[in-house]
Amino acid sequence: MYAEVDKDTCIGCGACPxxxxxxxxxxxxxxAAAYKNPVPSEFEDSAKEAADGCPVxxxxxxxx
Numbered sequence: 001m002y003a004e005v006d007k008d009t010c011i012g013c014g015a016c017p018x019x020x021x022x023x024x025x026x027x028x029x030x031x032a033a034a035y036k037n038p039v040p041s042e043f044e045d046s047a048k049e050a051a052d053g054c055p056v057x058x059x060x061x062x063x064x
Contacts, residue, residue: 002062003034003047009058019053020046032058 003023005016010031016024022043023036039047051059 001039001041001044001047002037002064003039003051004037004060004062005032005034006058006060007031007033009056011056011058013055015053015055016050016059019050023047024050024059034059 005024007029012026012030012032014026014032016032017026020043023034023039023046024032025035027033036043048061051061
C-alpha cells in the first residue's frame with residue numbers, strides 16, 4: 001500500500017500526522033507529506049484513517 005499527499009490540495013491542518021505519525025509528517029512548507037512508502041503493514045489501518053480524516057481529501061491511498 002502506498003500513500004500520497006496532494007500538495008496542491010493540502011491545507012496543512014496537521015490531522016494526518018496526528019492520526020498516523022508513522023507515515024505522515026508536516027514539512028517545512030507547512031504542508032503534509034507521506035514519508036514512509038510503501039506503508040508498513042502494521043500502519044495501513046491508521047494511514048487509511050488519516051486519509052478518511054483529511055478535511056480536503058488530499059491523501060490518496062493506492063492498495064496495489
